[in-house]
Structure formats: C-alpha cells, structure tokens
Amino acid sequence: MKSHSKPLLRALSGQTCVPPPIWLMRQAGRYLPEYRETRARGRNFLDVCLTPELAVEITLQPIRRYALDGAIMFSDILIVPHALGQKVWFEDGVGPKLEPLRRAEDLEKLAPAAMAEALAPVYETLRCLRRDLPPEVTLIGFAGAPWTVASYMIEGGTSKDFARAKTWAYREPEVFARLIDLLSEVTADYLCAQVEAGAEALQIFDSWAGIWPEAALRRWCLEPVKAIVARVKSQHPEVPIIVFPRGVGVLYEAFAREVGADALSLDTTVPLDWARAHLQDKVAVQGNLDPLLLVAGGEAQRDAVKAILEALGAGPFVFNLGHGITPQASTDHVADLVAQVRAWRPET
Numbered sequence: 001m002k003s004h005s006k007p008l009l010r011a012l013s014g015q016t017c018v019p020p021p022i023w024l025m026r027q028a029g030r031y032l033p034e035y036r037e038t039r040a041r042g043r044n045f046l047d048v049c050l051t052p053e054l055a056v057e058i059t060l061q062p063i064r065r066y067a068l069d070g071a072i073m074f075s076d077i078l079i080v081p082h083a084l085g086q087k088v089w090f091e092d093g094v095g096p097k098l099e100p101l102r103r104a105e106d107l108e109k110l111a112p113a114a115m116a117e118a119l120a121p122v123y124e125t126l127r128c129l130r131r132d133l134p135p136e137v138t139l140i141g142f143a144g145a146p147w148t149v150a151s152y153m154i155e156g157g158t159s160k161d162f163a164r165a166k167t168w169a170y171r172e173p174e175v176f177a178r179l180i181d182l183l184s185e186v187t188a189d190y191l192c193a194q195v196e197a198g199a200e201a202l203q204i205f206d207s208w209a210g211i212w213p214e215a216a217l218r219r220w221c222l223e224p225v226k227a228i229v230a231r232v233k234s235q236h237p238e239v240p241i242i243v244f245p246r247g248v249g250v251l252y253e254a255f256a257r258e259v260g261a262d263a264l265s266l267d268t269t270v271p272l273d274w275a276r277a278h279l280q281d282k283v284a285v286q287g288n289l290d291p292l293l294l295v296a297g298g299e300a301q302r303d304a305v306k307a308i309l310e311a312l313g314a315g316p317f318v319f320n321l322g323h324g325i326t327p328q329a330s331t332d333h334v335a336d337l338v339a340q341v342r343a344w345r346p347e348t
C-alpha cells in the first residue's frame with residue numbers, strides 16, 4: 001500500500017477522512033491482559049522497552065485486538081535521559097524515578113555521544129514493526145518535548161507542582177537553557193533516526209506544558225518544540241509531526257500558527273467548537289476523549305464520542321484520547337469506542 005493511502009497519513013496531511021482514523025495514546029499498556037503477561041517476561045520496564053522482541057509484541061497487541069490505524073512504538077519518553085547516562089528506573093505502582101539533576105555541574109555528566117548506541121534497540125524495534133505491521137497501519141515514533149523530559153530529570157520523577165524545575169528556570173535561566181537546548185538537539189536527532197528506522201509519523205509529547213505562564217511557556221515549550229520540528233523537517237519534510245502541548249488552553253492557537261506541526265493533539269479540556277474554529281483551519285487536530293470515559297463506558301462514553309465526531313469529523317481529524325488511557329480502562333469499552341468511530345457518517 002502506498003504510504004499516502006494509509007488513512008492516518010491522509011488525515012495528518014490535511015485531508016478529511018470519513019470515518020476518521022483512530023489510535024489511542026498509551027494504547028499498549030496495563031489495561032490489556034496480554035500486556036501484563038508480556039511485561040512480566042522482562043526484568044523491568046526499561047528492559048522491556050529495550051528488548052526489541054518484547055517491544056514489538058507489545059506494540060502489536062492493541063493493533064491485533066482493535067485494528068487501529070496507528071501503531072505507536074512501545075517505549076517511554078524517559079528513554080532519552082537514560083540514553084544520556086542519567087540513572088532512570090520505574091517502580092511498580094509508583095512510576096518513574098531518576099537520580100535528579102540538582103546543579104549546573106550535573107549537566108556536565110550527560111553524555112550525548114553515548115546516545116546512538118543506547119538507543120539502537122529502539123531502532124531495531126521500528127525496523128521489525130515496519131516489516132510486521134498490516135500495510136494500512138501507520139507506524140508512529142515519538143519523544144518527549146524538552147521541558148517535559150527536563151521536568152522529570154530535575155524533579156527525579158513525577159511532580160505535583162514542579163517547584164524545583166520551575167525555580168531553577170526562574171533563578172538561572174542560562175543554565176536551564178543549556179539543558180533545554182541539549183534536549184532539543186538530541187531529541188531532533190533521535191526523531192530523525194526513528195524516521196530512518198521506519199517511523200512514518202512522529203508525536204512530540206509536552207505533557208506538562210500547561211504549568212507555565214505565557215512568557216515562560218513560549219521560551220521553554222513552544223520555541224524548543226518549534227526548533228525540533230524545523231530540524232526534523234529539514235531532514236524529513238515528508239514525515240508528519242503531531243504536537244501534544246497538554247493544558248496550554250488558548251495558547252493552542254499559538255502552537256497551531258507558530259510551531260510548524262502538521263497536527264495538534266488536543267487535551268480533554270479543549271472545547272470542541274473552539275478547536276474547530278481556531279485550530280482546524282490551520283492544522284489537523286487529534287483528540288480528545290476523556291480517558292476516564294473508557295472506565296465509565298455506556299451512554300456517557302457514547303454521547304461524548306458522538307459530540308467529538310460531530311464537532312471535528314468534517315475536517316482533518318484523528319480520533320484519539322485527551323491523554324493516555326488508564327490501567328482501569330475496560331477492554332470492552334475500547335471495543336465499543338472503535339466500533340462507534342468506524343460506523344460514523346456525517347448527518348446529511
């Protein structure tokens with residue numbers, strides 16, 4: 001199948017597809033019993049991400065079950081700090097942990113030269129997936145945006161208020177900029193290498209963009225993401241890039257105008273009519289079902305899915321969630337969602 005006849009690539013190129021293509025953020029994960037089974041075969045979560053045989057199997061699981069239009073390679077955004085030599089581990093039931101960066105000297109320990117070798121298994125995973133995926137399915141590569149990744153590197157894990165990272169940025173912006181610039185460069189190279197290994201579309205996750213006031217948001221999120229998009233596009237102009245600046249509210253419009261992305265992934269709070277009026281005339285949009293509706297199911301889920309399809313289905317659109325699927329999601333509710341999207345036609 002020619003790449004432009006894949007539904008997801010068509011939608012990302014600005015075409016309206018009826019019904020729209022669908023994939024789900026974190027579509028491989030703990031809500032799937034087969035994931036839990038495969039995950040138990042690795043020593044730990046990072047080991048699973050860096051063992052191509054396991055990462056390929058986990059990536060394919062939601063495709064087999066639901067015939068989704070996009071397969072996102074199984075990995076994590078924190079693979080990048082790991083590949084830079086920072087200590088990263090995942091505690092069951094707690095989440096990611098890192099040995100935190102605390103002062104300017106800690107940045108000197110990061111080793112970009114070691115990255116290519118550390119990331120070689122990711123590229124092997126992508127090559128295998130390109131071989132094994134059904135021809136109509138688009139292979140999606142990804143990375144975290146510099147700010148979101150930096151927040152974990154500085155906080156040492158997830159955070160409620162990002163107090164250490166924000167204070168550092170406000171007190172020593174030149175030092176903080178060194179970290180953001182380093183991450184921008186290595187992330188652009190990483191995404192280019194993913195394309196060279198077979199990724200056909202890319203998503204950049206700025207999951208914690210929404211915690212900044214406007215000026216800082218522009219400096220630490222919008223500008224670095226724009227630089228990454230420009231750098232990847234200079235090497236691979238044909239590969240669509242989706243940006244997910246979660247929680248940025250009306251500044252979604254600045255992202256649509258300024259970063260050069262092909263599509264924006266909308267978080268759950270973005271109003272549908274506003275997105276149609278202010279974003280969909282500039283970029284393709286993706287989103288934005290509340291992931292907790294896949295726990296609740298039933299009429300609440302059905303009505304919300306219908307509202308999204310009716311608001312955004314008449315333009316370039318990819319059905320997705322507004323954030324990652326939760327471990328409590330019901331596999332039956334996901335099946336209901338996919339069936340409803342596949343059956344949708346605009347009212348005439």
Ligand code: 1CP
Pocket residue numbers: 024025026027028029030039045072073074075076077078090092093095096142157158159205207323324
């Ligand atoms: O216990 C387990 O099995 C680990 C749970 C898990 C999984 C399934 C983690 C730890 N990461 C992942 C996979 C993952 N993470 C993917 C795989 C592909 C897919 O979507 O199917 C992707 C794209 C990510 C991206 C990711 N990791 C983001 C950005 C998207 C988002 O959800 O906002 C972030 C912030 C992370 C960090 C991370 N890794 C894992 C967890 C639980 C977290 C979030 C921690 C937090 O809330 O701060």
